[in-house]
Each structure stands twice: as structure tokens, then as C-alpha cells.
Amino acid sequence: MFFHPALLSLLIWLPVLGAVTIILTGGDHHPTLARVIAGVISVANLLLCIPLYLQFDPQSVLMQFTEDHLWISAYQIHYALGIDGISLAMIILTNFTGLLVIFAGSHSIKVRVGQYMAAFLMMQGMMTGVFAATDAILFYVFWEGMLIPMYLSIGMWGSSNRNYASIKFFLYTFLGSILMFIALLYLHIQTGSFDIGHFYQLHLSPNIQKFIFFAFFLAFAVKVPMWPVHTWLPDAHTEAPSGGSVVLAALMLKLGIYGFLRFSMPIVPDACAHLSGMMIALSLIAIVYIGLVAIVQTDMKKLIAYSSIAHMGFATLGCFMIYDIVRHTSGSQDAYMSLEGAVVQMISHAFGSGAMFLGVGLLADRLSSHSRNIQDYRGVANSMPIFAAFFMLFAMSNVGLPGTAGFVGELMVIMSAVQAHFYIACISALTLILASAYTLWMVKRVFFGMTLNREIGAMCDIHGYELINYVLLAIGVLFIGLYPEPILHVLHASVGHILSLSIPAVS
């Protein structure tokens, strides 16, 4: 079987190399070449994920595929990589999404194709790096590094209000990460190392833990995003090109949850336990308040952006409910489902909302005004029946219909919520109504009815790359919905490990 000792490095640097090649070959003047290089690299990367999945040992709680080289000896900074089940799932998701975005871009991007492809390849590499890094500084480098291509992609290919959105996006996320950096430095001083694993062994005093918690909280909560630091997301989404929206929704938001899982919960467990009430409250606000806000949106991308925030509320809820569950059931067994639900929610949300963002993008491309306003559309199903059928599937995943990806995580979180508190379950279950209201009301207004606009009547149905993308996404949505066990299988041990590190009283 194919095995490469530096499989993770390959996954990170191959796209970066591709990006550099595209720029060097003058990709903007040779758009076809740029598309081919980007396509080949992203397919190759996705193929590299196959040996990664096959050789991953789901029973082990240790980091796997580890690589470790001393990078900056003065500060004991290592180039250290390694993955557990959660990272594995996220890396596969990253590379899958990367492929979709390249495909989507090769269709719809007409100006500065080379730079676009290069930016998204960079993003893909950096994001794989974030999920694979086991050294805190390396993590931080990738974490910040991925912001730059994202910022550029909004600023360059975005729509009218892109300057405001890109700066808001950058400042919001950057402000958060500076505090995280300070926290990392503090942890380094305490342990003398930047190895994240070493941070786990610290036993900090409750007060220090709280400070570190808030430093991390700001960085991760902005990314998730949690209420009330969420307002950058709707703006960033609406202004970003559709590929950018997909990456934002499918991957970048997950970094926040990933941060909570990798840093906050294992490093400062007491503070997390202590402040879990606040986190649950914020998650519930995200589910209900943001759900209501989504109903009144008039811009399709804003609506889906708000719906993403609401869905991410489930992921944070699943993470921070574990303390209450353990308190009530006096055993960590029942908390598994909550945390696994959160991870599954992260993954499944990528498919549904990514697909919907792509859909809005390809609708707007077909309209000469490039409008994303719901009221400018009507009766799209008349001229684009195949697209309408696919979109309905993804909308249903967003609604959380059983048999689609969106259902699995939500179900697991709601099932666990009742063990934390009955009312948490009640409030979170309101999403069943809210999600169907905002999603299907939008579907009704955009797809159904008589076609009044002649331009919409003449739209051509999806074909080529668009169709390939949608078929891939539909397979993903249905596969996760009908048979989620393969994903959960790789998560069990890793989630259990994080759980054992995160619950202070049990061990």
C-alpha cells in the first residue's frame, strides 16, 4: 500500500507549491493552464486523503502520521505535525471542499483566474496545516496564514461592499487571534515548550485558567462565530465570491470549534466547566435569536450565513454541555454523544451550507444584475429543474431532515441536551421549526411560482463542473445522513481522549 512518511507535509505543501507554480507561470495570462494545475493538484490532494484514511488507526488515542523537526531552536519551536480522528475528518473535509471550490471557480471566475486559483490553493494548504499542527506556533502561523488569501479573495473578487466586509473580517478575526497568541506565549513560559500536548499536562490555578479561557474564547468565538461577535460573517459571506463563501462556511467556521476542542477544553478544563453556563446560553441564543434573524433576511447569502451561525450554535452547545451532562449522570459515558454530535455537526454543516452557497453563486452568475436578493427571483424551478431538485436536497439537509447530513449532528446534540437540562433540549429543538421556516420560505420564494422575469425564464440548467460539484455534494449529504457510522468510527477514540482531558472531576 502506498505510504509516505511525510503524508501530512505533502498534503499541506502540495497546494502551496501549486499556488506558487501558478503565479510563476503567469496564471492570469494563461487561465486554462491555471485551471488545469489547480484541478490536478486538488484532485491529487483528495486522492492523498485515501491512504490517510485507510492507514489511520481509529482505536488509538495518540497523534498519528507524526512528523517532528526542530524549527527555531532558541524558542523550542518545532515543525510538528500529527492528526487524531477529529483532524483526520477535518482534513478530508478541507481537501474535498478545496476540490469543489476549484471546480466552482474554474467556471465562474473570469478575471485574474491565476490569482484566484493560487489563493484558494493556499487556503487549502494552510487550513490542512491548522488541522495537522501539533506545535502551537506552527498552528498559529497556519491560522494567521490562511486569513490572508481569504482576505484577498473577498477584497479582489467580492461584490460592491467588499472593502468594508474584508476589513471587518480581518480586524475581527485578527483581534481575536492576538489574544490567543498571548495565551500561547504564557503557556510556553509555563511549560518551556510549544507542544500542545504538553499544555494539556499543566494544572493552572482557576483564575489563570479563566484568563486563558477568555483569550482563547475571543479567538475561537469570532471564528465560530458566536453571538455577539458574529456580525462579520454575514458581511463577509455576502461580499465574498461564492468559492470564498463555501470555504468560509464549510471550513473556516469549523476552526473555531476545532480550537475549542483542541485548546480551550483540554488546557483549561476548570474554567470551561465553570463557564459552561455562559457558553450554553450563547449557543442557545445563536440557535433561536439567529434563527429568527435568518427568517427576515432578504439577501440569500445573508440568510444562509445566518443559518450557518445557528447551526454552529449546535456545535458549541454539544461541546459545552458535557460538563452538565457529567454532573447529572455522574459518568462520562453519556457525554460522548454530545461531543461527537458537535463534531458531526461541524462536518455535516459543510455539505449543506456549502452546497447552498454554491447554488446562490451560480444563480447570481446567471443574472445580469448578479443580484442575490430573494425578491429578484421567482419560479427558478421552471427553467432549472435539475438545479431545483438538488437545491431542495441541500435545503432539506439544512432543515435537518432525517436521511440527510444535517440531521445526524442535530439529533445527537438534542438527545444529549435533555440530559443536561430539559429546557436546553426544548430551546434547541426549536430549530426544527425555525430552520424549516427560513430555509423553505426562501426556497418557496426563489424556486416556486410563475417565472415573471424573462431572464430567469431563459436560464440554463446546471451542467459541467456545476453538475459534478452538486453530484459530489449530494453523495456526501446522503451518505452521511444514511450511514454516518464510518465517520463516527474514526472519531470515537479521539473524542474520548478529549473528553477525558476536558472533564476535571472524573480523572
Place this chain on the structure above:
Amino acid sequence: MDNLLSITIAVMLLPLAGAIVAGLFGKLIGRTATHSVTIALMGIVFLLSIYLCNQIILKGHPAIDATLYHWVASGPFQWDVAILLDRLSAVMLLVVSFVSLVVHIYSVAYMHDDPGYERFFSYVSLFTFAMITLVLANNFLLLFFGWEGVGLVSYLLIGFWFQKDAATAGGLKAFIANRVGDVGFILAMAVILMVFHSFHYSDVFAAVPAMSNQTMLFGGHVCSVITLICILLLIGAMGKSAQLPLHVWLPESMEGPTPISALIHAATMVTAGIYMIARMSPLFEYSEVALSLILVIGATTCLLMGLVAVVQHDIKRVIAYSTLSQLGYMMVALGASAYDAAIFHLITHAFFKALLFLSAGSVIIALHHEQDMRRMGGLARSMPITYLTFAIGALALAAIPPFSGFYSKDMIIEAVHLSTTSGAHYAYLCVLAGAFLTPLYIFRAFFLIFHGKKKIHGPIYENGWTTLIPLIALAIPSVMIGGVLIYPMLFSTPHLLGDSIFVLPAHQWLLSASASYHGALSMAMTAKASTPFWLALIAIAISWIVNVQHASIGDHLKSVFHRTYAVLVAGFGFDRFNECVWVRGARALGAFFYQVADLKMIDGFFVNGSGRLIRFISNTGRLLQTGFIYHYALVMVIALLFFVGRFLLGF
């Protein structure tokens, strides 16, 4: 055993195969091939269902309870996709596959000119798949799969003519109303998982007696766990089976094609809630509170919706409100622990209500999609077979012996009469009133459509055989099924449903009710001594007088009771209330959160505010750097004076 299991799996998957073929390749293979494939598959499913029923019920084969695959394993829980074929699911399977087959065949003619022909067949087959999954589930999770699946297809089919705004609005309303119920259902699942640590029916039911006294703190009150679960399940059932106040979607669902109204919104999907509660009888039996609640809700629905049905003009809406009222009957039966009677009424109702809908559909096509009964009349002569089948459906619905509805409804009324669950007395009065209202509205429709003066000009023709054969196929069971099934359903030991249904010894009212009869014939013979029978006859007579003989009486009554009439036409104002409170409320709240909290406070004040603050500070700071030496010198001098003064004065 293996053989039976694989047949069961085939029964579940064949409709899905049909849906996929019709949905993905329908345009490719053409109309004839599409309906041939789906009908052939449904035919096979029906035949296999007969075989399964025969094996399980007549041959007494033990129930099949098998796991297909593990869906999710997480922590201590393992959730499987697993099926259960016992007596109850076998009977349901037969009903579902038969009605679905008939509707498939009927649709060939009904949907003939529709551009979405292939899509329609795909949806109907998909619906059948979801419904069969619901029926065959052995755990709450797969039940929920089917439960939501039928909800989805119902949404798609109500909005089938997606160019019509009323249709898509109806679909959306149906989906959301169902989802309100689903909140209850999913919470029930969560509590069940917490208490019983399993979704598997048999695990849960086995543990119920031991749990019957367990309580949990609920909002400061001590509450029985079983009662909590049952009430939450009931909320789910109220959504799917359209009980007050979640019934509002069913009348609107009539915007869909008529075959769908017959299949989904009369015979199968709306009875899912009834089936679910019957299936959960081991749970509900331990909660008096939940049973009372079911009684009251069912009885109220039965009465109020029967009243509304009387004033409808749209032929399909009459039948839709009638369905609501009949679902109320089934609920009442469940509340009186007469689960067998509820399922019995579910079966008979499936046949005669599907018959009524398809007969109505036959009238609608003949009149080129005219649905207003005020413009019909005198069709008896031009459409004799439809006339006859509608009459059979109406007589069955009106519970006139020996038609099928008589047996099932009479048993329900008897059982409620004997029941001592609190609320039973109220329920008894309601169902008696329902027994009067049912014939009143259905014969009003019957007389308005087929009797009186012919109001439509031009010739009207009876439909072709693809329309009529399904009608006849449904008319036969509508006449006979009651008399045939009553003995095995209620009198024999064991009952047809056997141990699928559990009734506490203290709740055996159905048994005592049936003890006084000795068979179908004696039951029909003693009808003349029963109140409901005479109420029905009086109602038909009144209906005849008001609608055929002296039409002016109706107008007179309308003007005398115009307020009552307005309330009934408005359907007791449920729609208005929902629109004003929930729909507008949610939008207003959303708009408030968005405009005020998100845009003004968070973005306007904090985000852009901090941007402005930084700009303000830097602008102010910039003023200090004027570039003039004497400004800097002045500042230096002032500072110097300050520090010197501080040193000298020693503070």
C-alpha cells in the same frame, strides 16, 4: 425466517427503487415506462404484503425483529436501522400498499396531461417507501425517519403544482405545522433515550412497568416520566394526524393533486400519528393523564371539524374537514384504550375516504377542475358509476350498517361510553354529535353534487376505466371490510392485532363493549336500537330536505345564525390566530433582532463605534502634532513647570 426477512426488506425497498427510476430516468424512459415500472413494483409490493400478512397473521409466524445495519454508535448508545414485522405492522402494510397501488393506477388518467408526470410518480413511490419505513420500524429513530420522510413528500406533493402560489404556501404551512409536532416527538425521543437508554421498542416497553412510578422534576413540579414522554409523543401525533390546534395544514393540503389527497391526506400519512400511539400502547397505558388528554383533544377535533365541514363549498375541503373529524374519532378511541378499534377505524376509513376522494376527483376531472359544489348538481345520471361509488363512500362514512364505517365507528362510541378515563363523558357527547354531523355534511355534498338541478351546461361524461377500476376496487372493501374484519379484530381470541397492542386489565372497555355482540350480523341487526344510527338517519333526512327539497331553508338558517356561520366559515379563527401571532410575531421578532440588536447595537455601536473611536483618538492625537516648534516648546515648558512645582511643594 430469512426468507420472510428478505421479503420484508424487498417490500420496503421496491417503492424506493420505483421512485429512483421515475425520478432520475423518468424523462429518459418516457411516461408509459415510468408508470408501468412504478405500478408493477407497487403491484409486487402489494402481493408480497398479502403473503407477509398471511404468514404473520394467519399462519402465526412469530414477529420478525431484525437489524439491517448500525446507523450510529456513540458512547453507550447504539442506533440501528432495524425493522419489526408483527401483526400491527403487517396489517398497516397491507392497507398502505393497497391504497398506494390503487392511487398509482388512478393517477395514470388523472395526471395524464400534466407536464410533471414522471415527477409525480416518483414522489408517490417515494411516499410509499417512507410510509412503509415508518410502519416497519422497530425503533423510534427509524420511525422518525419514516415520519419525516412522509412529511417531506407530503410537502413536495402539496406544492406539486409549484407555479400556483396557493399550492406552495400550503406545502410550506404543512411542513412547518408538522415540524411543530416534531419538536414534541424529538423531545420525546430524547427523554426516552435518557430514561430507557434505548430506542428499541421492545427494550422500552419491557422497562415501562418498572418505570411507571418514576418521576422527574419538571419546572419545579414533580411529573411522571411516562406521562411526560406520552404528552410529548402526543404533540408529535397531533402534528402528523392533524389534531387541534395543529390541524390547520390539512385543509390547505387540498391544493395538491386529488390522488395525493386520497393517499396521503386521508388514508395513510395522517394516520401515522394514530398508528404511532397504538404502537406505543404499552407506554400510554401507564399514563392516565395522557389518555385523558388524547380523549379531550380527539373529541374536540371530532366535533369542531365536523361543524366546519358543514359549511364548506369546496368538495375537497368538505372531505378534508371530514378527515380531521374522523381522525378525531380515532384519537378518541386511543384515549379510551380501544386501540384495536382505532386501528380498525383507521383501516375502514382508509378505504372509504380514499374512495370518496377519488370519486370526488372523478367528478373534478369530468367538470374540468371545477371544485365548487355550488356550481355542480344533477350529475347522477351522467356519471352513474361515480355516483354509486360516492354513495357507498358516503354511507360508509355516515356509519350506516352494513357498510364498513358502521362497525368501526360504533365500536368506538361504545368503548368511549364505557370508559372511565376522565374526559370520557365529554368525549362521548362529542362523538355522538359527530355521529350526527358526519352524515349531515357528507350527504350535503352528495346531494349538492349529484342531485338537484344540473347547473353546468354542456355534456358531462363518465370517466374511463383507469379512473373507474380504482373506484370499484376501493368500493368493495368500503362495503365489506367492516363486516369481514370486525370478528377477527375485536371478537376473536387472540385479536387480529394480538400482542402488538397492550391494554391494562383496568382499561378493557373495548372488550366489555364487544362482549355484548356476537358477530357482525348481530351487530348490524341491533343497530336500530342504537342512538348513533338514528342520529345518522335524521341527519341524512335533514340534509335531503335542506339541500334538495327546500334549498331556501339553508339560506334562511344562514341569515338567522349569520354570526355562527361566520365563525364556522373562518374555521374558528385558527388560521387568523396563527397568522397574526406566530407568523407575524416571528417575523417581527426577527426583524427587531436584526435591525435593532444586530445592526444598530452590535454593528452600529460596538463594531463601527470602535472603528470610529479609534479614528477619533487618532484624529485628536494628530492635532497634537502640529509641526510647529513653539507648540512643542510650550508643552515642554508646561510639563517642566508642573514637575518643578510638584518637587518644590512636595506633594
